[in-house]
Amino acid sequence: MTTKPTIKLVQGDITEQHADAIVNAANSSLLGGGGVDGAIHRKGGPEILDACRDLRASQYGRGLPTGQAVATTAGRLHADHVIHTVGPVWTEEEDRSELLVSCYRESLRVAAELGAHSVVFPAISTGIYGWPMDDGARLALRTVHEEARLPVAEVRFVLFDEGAYDCFELALAELERPSS
Numbered sequence: 001m002t003t004k005p006t007i008k009l010v011q012g013d014i015t016e017q018h019a020d021a022i023v024n025a026a027n028s029s030l031l032g033g034g035g036v037d038g039a040i041h042r043k044g045g046p047e048i049l050d051a052c053r054d055l056r057a058s059q060y061g062r063g064l065p066t067g068q069a070v071a072t073t074a075g076r077l078h079a080d081h082v083i084h085t086v087g088p089v090w091t092e093e094e095d096r097s098e099l100l101v102s103c104y105r106e107s108l109r110v111a112a113e114l115g116a117h118s119v120v121f122p123a124i125s126t127g128i129y130g131w132p133m134d135d136g137a138r139l140a141l142r143t144v145h146e147e148a149r150l151p152v153a154e155v156r157f158v159l160f161d162e163g164a165y166d167c168f169e170l171a172l173a174e175l176e177r178p179s180s
Helices: 035-044 046-057 097-114 133-147 162-176
Strands: 006-011 018-026 069-073 078-086 118-121 154-159
Touching: 006 133, 006 162, 018 035, 018 097, 035 046, 046 069, 069 097, 078 097, 097 118, 097 133, 133 154, 133 162, 154 162
Parallel strands: 006 154, 018 078, 018 118, 118 154
Antiparallel strands: 069 078
16 A cells, blocks of 8 residues: 655745755746746755756756756755756647646656655746646646655645635645545
């Protein structure tokens, strides 16, 4: 029997979290940006940017592909690692759900390889990338519920505002509801 991680929801600032790994909703350049990405780079300090530059100079010369994940130091954050993942931009014309699911799946894979027990996620792609929060919450929680394996024992979703928290709370209640 596989042990599932504990899933927790927190409203607040992801850069204030204490965890083994914090997931960054990065852009493909890995060189910082706005939203969660900018906040993590600012709070984590130059060590994260230096590690990202090293990744760009070695295996990710064209940037990190959408749906993939890679780890760096966490710099000055209260974590051992930052796992960078590039979410898809939402569009009505094309279903990119599998790419969003891949962000969570690949981040969990990297976390497990690192031996992380606690992993903190933002709501990937739901900010400037325009993914509808309710759908993003449903996909995120379902993926973590289905994919997370030991050593990952706790997954926290840190939601910036009350609206995002409410969407995730509703999606988590749906996920945990016994099927009839």
